[in-house]
Amino acid sequence: MRKFCYVLICFLVLACNGKKNEPLLLSFYSDANYVNYPQDGGRGRVVISEKAQKEGINIDFVREYIPQNEYRAVLEQNLLLETSAMAFPIHKDQIQNLAELGLILPLTKYLARMPHYISKLKDSSLDNYIYNGDLYALPRVSRPEGFNGYNTRNGWAIRTDWLESLNLDMPETLEDLEDVLRQFTEMDPDQNGMDDTYGLSLDFNHSMLWGAFGLSYSENFENWILDGESLIHTTTHPQVENILKLYHSWYEKGYISPESFIQTGLAIQSKANVGISSISVWNLNRLNVTWKNEGKSSHLAIMLPVIGPEGDRGYDNDPFLSNGLAISANLSEVEVDGLIRFLDWICDDSEEGGFYTVSYGIEGEHYILDKENNRINLLSTYDDLYKTGFSNPVRFISVIDRRWITSQELLDNIEILNDPENLVNEDHIYKFVLENDTKLKLQKRWEQTMVSIITGTADLSTWHDYVELFNKEIQDLP
Structure with a gap:
């Protein structure tokens, strides 16, 4: 009996240890x-x-x-x-x-x-x-x-072969950028003898231009700015009026592709008739590889952010x-x-x-x-x-x-987008996500407002109406 008890105890100990x-x-x-x-x-x-x-x-x-x-x-x-x-x-x-x-x-x-x-x-x-x-x-x-770094999405890509064709430098200021857009549109940068090029294509990623006005634009609609003691959404900031005016003037002058807001930057750039567009570094790299394999001289690179009227510059600090x-x-x-x-x-x-x-x-x-x-x-x-x-x-x-990426050019483009010197000062930028239904409704309203003003189907009073409606919509939110 004692032997049986001893064996039983040993079995239980082993079982417990095994489980442990x-x-x-x-x-x-x-x-x-x-x-x-x-x-x-x-x-x-x-x-x-x-x-x-x-x-x-x-x-x-x-x-x-x-x-x-x-x-x-x-x-x-x-x-x-x-x-x-x-x-x-x-x-x-x-x-x-x-x-x-x-x-x-x-x-x-x-x-x-x-x-x-x-x-x-x-x-x-x-x-x-x-x-x-x-x-x-x-x-x-x-x-x-x-x-x-986190950012691979918010870059503005420029046709460096067009810069070389027209003997232009990379734009450094907003004035330089407008001149490049003009020449890309008017001076036949692809040298095909046809009036078929545009300076810029737009989708809903505007981070570089907004950075020139001291704002941080988020395609996720989540950037807010501390104004005194209140947070205001970046799309309602007073500087937005100046941004929309500038975009509209470029559209009227024919610098902006009419396919903007209809097709993505990648789809438009694939047609090779636009000088600057918003495109991820991954798609930029794919296009460069494709063009090289096809024996074309077409080439894209991420731009350094241009300097705005008050010395501001930068891409969105934390875009995604x-x-x-x-x-x-x-x-x-x-x-x-x-x-x-x-x-x-x-x-x-x-x-x-x-x-x-x-x-x-x-x-x-x-x-x-x-x-x-x-x-x-x-x-x-x-x-x-x-x-x-x-x-x-x-x-x-x-x-x-x-570190697995073999293309140094691709790594350099990513580094441009993540260099602190190329990012908007985030000290006054806050990220806050609205409740999903509210966010989607306001974001859709903003996009409709922006496109209508840029294309000239509405005037700037539409943006003022948007600001009023936006603030009314969020005033009861916690």
Whole structure:
């Protein structure tokens, strides 16, 4: 009997120890559909988990995809039912509702446990995910290189081959810019003998011109300016009247393509008859490569922001805010601790950290780290990394790292958009997201107002009416 009891006790001890040593299973939602990512996480899940465990972070993880058109509803429903994943991306306009319902965890006190994450964080990014004084989502972070900034979208691209054709310098002031637009329109810069070129195409990205007037234009309609003790939306600032006047004068002179606001900057630039347009650096690079492969001399580069009448210049300081990672409030402290440690480890780019493994796979097989030149030489395509279970599908905290880009010109263009010297002074700029229905209604009204004034179908009194209606619409908002 004593022998039986001894055996039973040993069995129970071993069972308890076995359970104690089981890895903590972390669960993540995602609305990004990487179709080639294996449902079981593939080899990447095994390699990442084993490396984390070797560093004392005893975890495993699973990732569940929810289609974008269902994501918000499914997430909130599962949070209410306490059946959601542990961590999940949310947009900042979801924070107030989820925080007030007590469904997401306040995260401020956990930042002290995330030194690798904090070391790569742009401080102002946190402001966008704070509600009632507490942080509710972790924004993406970036490595320190100048080309690893957030902005790749808000640049104005100029045809450098047209500058060369007309013996023009890159414009430095607003007056220079207007002269370049005139010559691009009137002086046959493509030398085809036809009157078929335009200086500028416009869509709804105006960040550089607004920067010349000291304003920060956001295509997400979220930029506000402190005017005395009140916040006013940038589209209602008095300087907007001068911007609209200038745009209208350029339109009347024929400098602006009539296809503006109808087609994207990429679609218009693809026709190669516009000198300056708003275009992402990625599309700019694709066009340059295409033109080069076709044997054409056409070439685009990101402009430096021009100086306005009062010495102001710059692109929007923080043009695009991706989702932040939130954590369910329905977790134990042990689960939160394991999750926080894992997320910080993902941001650790030391040999012991998880950054390179999560982002690029296995060194020597999927990538080579060129320490001397500070570059990542990819040996696998991103599609192959996804199939194997590495890279973007499992970068639960996104650390921007573009050292894998082989085009120095592309890196230079990105750096222009992120150089603090080329950004609007953000001291008086605030980002605030209106409730979605209100935002969409006001944004549509603004775009209609702007287009009608620029094209001359309405006069500036329409903008004054817009300002009055805007202020009336938001006066009852909290």
